[in-house]
Amino acid sequence: MDILPILSTLRRHKTTAFLVIAEIALTCAIVCNAVFIINQRIERIHMQSGVDEQRLLHIALTNIGVTKDDKARRDEDLAALRQISGVVAVASVNEVPFGNSSSNGSIKLDPKQRLATLNATDYFGENVTQTLGTQLIAGRELQPADYMDMDQVVNAATAKEAKGVPHVVVITQNMAERLWPGQPALGKQLYMADYAFTVVGVVKELIRPSIWDDSAKSYSMVMPVRVANNEYIVRVDDPKNRERVLQAAVARLKEINPHRIVLKQHLLSNMREDFFQNDRAMAGLLVGVCVALLVVTALGIVGLGSFWVAQRRRQIGVRRALGATRANILRYFQTENFLLATIGIAVGMVLAYGINLMLMVHYELPRLPGIYFPVGAVLLWIIGQLAVLGPAMRAAAVPPVVATRSV
Amino acid sequence: MFGYYLDLAVHSLRRNKVLTALMVLAIAVGIGASMTTLTVVHLLSGDPLPGRSHTIFYPQVDASPKGKDSDEPLDMLDYRSAVDLWSARRADRQALLVQSQVRLNTADAGKPAVMTMMLSATTDFFTMFDVPFRYGGPWSEQDDASRARLAVISDDLNQKLFAGGNSVGRTLRLRDSDVRIVGVLKPWRPSPQFYAVRGGRFAAGDTSDFYARPEDVITPFFTGLDINDGNFQQFTCWHMPARPGHLQDAPCVWVALWVQIKDAAQVAAYRRFVADYAAQQQAIGRFTHAGNTRLRDLMGWLDFNGVLPGNVRLQAWLAVAFLVICLVNMVGLLLAKFLRRSGEIGLRRALGASRAAVFAQYMVESGLIGLIGGAFGWLLTLVGLWLIRQQPVAYADLVRLDVPMFLLTFVAAIGASLLAGMLPAVRACRVVPAWQLKTL
Numbered sequence: 001m002d003i004l005p006i007l008s009t010l011r012r013h014k015t016t017a018f019l020v021i022a023e024i025a026l027t028c029a030i031v032c033n034a035v036f037i038i039n040q041r042i043e044r045i046h047m048q049s050g051v052d053e054q055r056l057l058h059i060a061l062t063n064i065g066v067t068k069d070d071k072a073r074r075d076e077d078l079a080a081l082r083q084i085s086g087v088v089a090v091a092s093v094n095e096v097p098f099g100n101s102s103s104n105g106s107i108k109l110d111p112k113q114r115l116a117t118l119n120a121t122d123y124f125g126e127n128v129t130q131t132l133g134t135q136l137i138a139g140r141e142l143q144p145a146d147y148m149d150m151d152q153v154v155n156a157a158t159a160k161e162a163k164g165v166p167h168v169v170v171i172t173q174n175m176a177e178r179l180w181p182g183q184p185a186l187g188k189q190l191y192m193a194d195y196a197f198t199v200v201g202v203v204k205e206l207i208r209p210s211i212w213d214d215s216a217k218s219y220s221m222v223m224p225v226r227v228a229n230n231e232y233i234v235r236v237d238d239p240k241n242r243e244r245v246l247q248a249a250v251a252r253l254k255e256i257n258p259h260r261i262v263l264k265q266h267l268l269s270n271m272r273e274d275f276f277q278n279d280r281a282m283a284g285l286l287v288g289v290c291v292a293l294l295v296v297t298a299l300g301i302v303g304l305g306s307f308w309v310a311q312r313r314r315q316i317g318v319r320r321a322l323g324a325t326r327a328n329i330l331r332y333f334q335t336e337n338f339l340l341a342t343i344g345i346a347v348g349m350v351l352a353y354g355i356n357l358m359l360m361v362h363y364e365l366p367r368l369p370g371i372y373f374p375v376g377a378v379l380l381w382i383i384g385q386l387a388v389l390g391p392a393m394r395a396a397a398v399p400p401v402v403a404t405r406s407v
Numbered sequence: 408m409f410g411y412y413l414d415l416a417v418h419s420l421r422r423n424k425v426l427t428a429l430m431v432l433a434i435a436v437g438i439g440a441s442m443t444t445l446t447v448v449h450l451l452s453g454d455p456l457p458g459r460s461h462t463i464f465y466p467q468v469d470a471s472p473k474g475k476d477s478d479e480p481l482d483m484l485d486y487r488s489a490v491d492l493w494s495a496r497r498a499d500r501q502a503l504l505v506q507s508q509v510r511l512n513t514a515d516a517g518k519p520a521v522m523t524m525m526l527s528a529t530t531d532f533f534t535m536f537d538v539p540f541r542y543g544g545p546w547s548e549q550d551d552a553s554r555a556r557l558a559v560i561s562d563d564l565n566q567k568l569f570a571g572g573n574s575v576g577r578t579l580r581l582r583d584s585d586v587r588i589v590g591v592l593k594p595w596r597p598s599p600q601f602y603a604v605r606g607g608r609f610a611a612g613d614t615s616d617f618y619a620r621p622e623d624v625i626t627p628f629f630t631g632l633d634i635n636d637g638n639f640q641q642f643t644c645w646h647m648p649a650r651p652g653h654l655q656d657a658p659c660v661w662v663a664l665w666v667q668i669k670d671a672a673q674v675a676a677y678r679r680f681v682a683d684y685a686a687q688q689q690a691i692g693r694f695t696h697a698g699n700t701r702l703r704d705l706m707g708w709l710d711f712n713g714v715l716p717g718n719v720r721l722q723a724w725l726a727v728a729f730l731v732i733c734l735v736n737m738v739g740l741l742l743a744k745f746l747r748r749s750g751e752i753g754l755r756r757a758l759g760a761s762r763a764a765v766f767a768q769y770m771v772e773s774g775l776i777g778l779i780g781g782a783f784g785w786l787l788t789l790v791g792l793w794l795i796r797q798q799p800v801a802y803a804d805l806v807r808l809d810v811p812m813f814l815l816t817f818v819a820a821i822g823a824s825l826l827a828g829m830l831p832a833v834r835a836c837r838v839v840p841a842w843q844l845k846t847l
Contacts, residue, residue, distance in 0.1 A: 019739040026732045034725070062510060062522055157827070158649045194648070212611050217529070259523055261510065274799075281798055282718055288605050289725055292436060292731060300736035307743025363612070363717060 006336050013308075018303055020337075021344040024380055027297045027350025032376045033355050034286045036368055044277045046312065047217065050172070050205025051096050052133030054239040055088070055267035057099040058096045061230040061260040062255060071149065074228035080256060081234055084248045088240040093125035094227045096211045097132070098268065098275040102209035107332065109179060120175055120219040121208045122149065122192075123225045129150075129203060139201035141168055144202075146224035162195055166224045172203035174218040197223075231359040233268075242267050259268075279370050286359070291307055293328045294379075298387040301337070305391030309333070309398075316325050316395055317364045317402030326396040333392035334385060341384035345377045352376070408764075409771065416772035423744065427776070430740050430824075434780025437733030438820045439787025444719070444726040446812045448794060448803050450620065452715050456536065460705040462499075462669050463535065464677070466492060468685045468700040469694070470660065471645050481660045482605040483642040488688070489662040493529065497680050498666035498673075500530040503628045504602055505662050509635050512580035513623065523564075525581065526622040527631025529731040533559070533590075535667045536602065541565075543575035543590035547629055554629045559590040564623040579624065584634040586626060595621055598805050601705060602665060604712050605642065613719020618802035638706055678702045699816030706797040732825045741776075741831040745769055752835055753843025773828025774821050781820025788816055 010017045074092050081090045095102045103124075106116030123129075126147050129136070146168050156164020169190070176185035176199070185199045232253075237246045250265050254371040309316075316329055356368040412573050421426045470482035484492070493503050510527040532538070532551040533545040546557045558579055565574055578585045598619040607614055626634070641659035646656035652736075656795050668674050678700075685697035703711060752765055788808060795806050808816075 015830070016742065019735060019742070023732060023735045023739070026728070026735065030725070030728050030732070037721075154647060154651070156650070157647045212609060212613075237591065259520075261520055263522060277799055278615075278718060282721075285722065286725075289440070289729060292440075294728060296433055296436065296733055296736055299433075300739050303426060303429055303736075303740040303743055307739075307747065310743075310747060363721065 002231060003223055003339070006339060010336070010339070010369050016304055016308065017340060020340045021347065023297055024284075024341055024344025024384065025348035027293050028345055028376055029355055030295055030381075031290050032348070032352040032368065032372050034290050035376075036356070037359075037370060038283045038286045038364070039278040040365065041286075042216065043300045045283070047207065048183050049204050049207040049272070050132075050134050050203065050218070051097055051207070051268070053097075053268045054236060055235050055237070055242070056132065057234040057236065057242060057249065058099065058235070058264060058268060059232045059246070059249060059253065059262070061262055066243050067390065070228040073225075073407040074230075075258060076128065077203065077230075077253060079234065080252050081232060081249055081369040084245055084252065085247075086236045086238065087129060088235045088237050089131040089333055090232060091125045091131040092229070093123065093128050093231055093233050094229055095121065095123060096231075096233055096268070097209055098271040099209040100275065105192045107179070111191045111194055111196075113191075118178060118216065118219055120171075120216075120221050121210075123206070123222045123223040126224075126226050127287045128233070129206075129222055131204070131233050133235060134206050135204040136170075136186070137173060137204050139170070139199070141201055142168065142222060144225045145323035147226050147383070148224065148306060150227045150392055152370045157195075164197045167195070167197055168200045168224060168291050170203060170222040170242060172206050172220050173197055173202055173204055175220065176202050178219070197221075211276060245309070255311070280290045289345040294383055300381050301387035304389060305333070305337070305388045306394070309391045309395040312395070313402055315396055316398045317400055317404075320398065320400035321403040325337055329398070330392050330396040333388055333395050337371065337384050337392075338381065339386035341381050348380075349373050349376070408769070412768045412771035413775065415768060416775045418754070419744075419748070419772055420775065426744055430737050430776050431530060431780045431783060432735040432745075433532055433736050433740070434510060434777060434820055435787055437730035437784035438781060438816060438823070439791055441723075441726040441730045442784065442788040442816045442819065443791030443795070444723040444787065445573045445815075446808055447719050447795060447802075447806060448715065448723045449560065450598060450807075450809075451597060451802060452717060454706065455599060455601040455709075459537065459667075461671075462667050463705040464498070464666050464674070464702050465705070465708045466664055466666060466677075466681045467703075468492075468688070469562045469682060469696065469699050470658075470688075471643075472695045473645050474696065474697050474699065476814070479608070480699050480701055481643060482658040484662050484664055485658075485660050486655045486662055487693075488684070489664045492664055492684060495684075498668050499670075500531040500535040500667040500675055502529045502665050503662055504528045504532065504665065505628065505631065506603060506622065507610050507635050507639050509624070509638065509681060512618060518568070523624060524622040525624045525626060525631060525635065527626050527628045527635075527797060529628045531667075532602075532625070532665075535629055535665065536597075538594060539593040540594055541587070541591045541593045542573045546589055551589060551627045551629065554633055555627060556584060556634070557627060558585045558586040559592060559610065559625045560588055560625045561592050562594045563620075565591045570655065580714070581626070582638075583636050586630070586634070596805065597621065598802070599709065601709060601712050602663065604714060605663070607712025607714060610713075612713070612720075614712070614714055614717075615716045615800045615802060618799075618805060619716050619802075620804075634752065643809065674702070677841065683797030731825065734823055737776075737824065737827040738830055741828050742834065743775060745831045745835040746838075748835075749838050750843050752838045753840040756838065756840040762836040765838075766832050769832035769835050770828055773822055773824045773832065776828075777821035777824030778817070780824060781817040784820050 001076055033188055078090050078092060081087060084291055104121045104123045105119050109117050129141055146166060148166050153165055177188060180188055185202055187201050189196050207218055209218055211217045234245065234249055246265055252261055280378050359365040360367065454461060469478040470483055470485040470488055474480065482641050489503055507525055507526050508522055510520055511523045512520045528550050529544050532550055541562060546555060550557055565571060569577065577588050579588060600619050600621055602690050604617050634831050639654050639661060641661045642653055644657060646658040646660035648654055648659055668677055675757050679745055681702055682700045685694055685700045688694040689697040754764060792806050792808060796803050
């Protein structure tokens, strides 16, 4: 197919050609970035939590405040929960993954350091890792002998008595890697609020309850502190027992103390869904926008293509009369569309890159991966060819006799 | 002449229904998407106290020993600084504010107890923020000082507990204390819940909770501290508080102070007062630094906290880009439509129509397409806003199309299509009559 005659035709129809190119370029730029954001959100939605999500329940009741017998009440609650059939493990905790509420502390590697190395969340509660079902990859779990009661720890910390504060900690693999890149973390010391903690165990993953910054999502520590906050997690033997156990557990807890108000009762899998609700909504919206954009662009190409064909009926008739076949005419319009699409895509890629740079500054998005460019190009070429097919076929159907009329 | 052009336009739109439908669709979808997101932006970024926001200020000092003069101060105040600044009474009005979760027993109304957010504030809160009352009114300064067991409740709670009747004089049980209701608010829904905005710079754009509803129960500030002792949440602490939830003497920031200064000339004096206070506290050794005090006005504070959620902003940009593509598309389609009628144009020009007349005729046609597109766009906007109301976000109940945005829908639709019609119309009126007539 000869490209030169097409180019010379396009040169004489600058406006129309420019419009097609502009539309393709803008669509290309926006769709590339939108699909990229969609992928980012989907990746986020599928974030690993490191816990046994399908078997976990979370119950939070009102905390009446610090009372003398809250430890005894907690033990009574835990014992009652353990007796429900289908329950494998229970723990009294201060926070849960996807709970959106967390206790956090600044971690230093040297007590004299002015700025903290990182900020990590601290999970408290006896048996918390065993109940959550995290995977230990080095060292040991926290032992009953490591544990201290929260109120005593607070008293000791107020009196600045280091002895009354725990001195061991279990951390996540990501946190260990960030603190001591390439070195084994076991036995190393980290500092929080001027107290030293020795790492005795490393878990593969344990996500934070609230995530402000995705790169810090797995900076979690488990500390040997017993808490009595009226907040419990329960692991069941089989996911299909979850609803039943949750109902039974809440009923049992209300029976023990009917004055408490149940603040939260969730399956962890539902908490996860709620946690990523925003991301899901945004991804859905972007998919809608992309589809709408591609449809609008395709319709635009159909419209302009039809106009172009109608305008050139006589020219086509002359070519047909001079011996061009239907296939020649069809291919002429297809090639023309291919050329316009290619220019549009090239401009669009530059634009896409520019928009991405802007998003990187304002929305802390990473750089657009290279793979988006060829994929985006192929997609737009296909859409362009499909859209122009109708008008091109109509052009090919123009009979040569048109040439003889009104020349 | 306009009537005649309108007639021609209707005629022309009827002639090629598919092309017309495509153009109307492009405008409608573009306008629908942009107006949906712009309406949300408009509702979320408005002034919550029009006419008085410039007189409302949020003083900040930095009690944290971990801060330094080049840092922003912490977003809230420690108890002592807040009470000192408040009791100096150097502004026209000043209110201390703190929120806490409290157990609300409503045995009276035969409903189960619930946990609810309670706002504890000094009485200027109501006058300063122009909070509307249905029954009763605010408590007195005397009540603030004497820690009177009083409360003002929201219209919502009044509907729920007392079926909307005049409940002034009835009692509520908050945790273990009885409080007497002295006032019932009219429905009050500031957007955002400006007096509780803080920490936006740590939220990474996820700020939709700033648009939550105001609390159902409001008690005097010191009364609240008494009845809900042990249940207060810090914004942050630099050391562990001795008793969690009891923060009066803790190394924590957790209280907000808002002041109203009506005379613009007095603002500088108050700013100096806050700076002097910090310097004096540094002199007595309570502060480690005093160089980073702030006195932002309400809108400045909202700006600093970036209250508009990041997702909403991103959606608005996307929608506007979408509208641009729809317009480019429409330029193409209009060009096709107008130039196809070159013969007709040639004839009109040959019969004496001026270029301006041809141009006007096609602009009328573009405008008509815009009007129809705008009507459909308006429907799509309503659908879009309905979809947003179904989302579980704090501002969902705020989302509606107000009159300015309704008008803007049509202005934007017609404006956009006139803009899109400009180039095709110019091309149309440049048609050379003789050329066209030859081929008729």
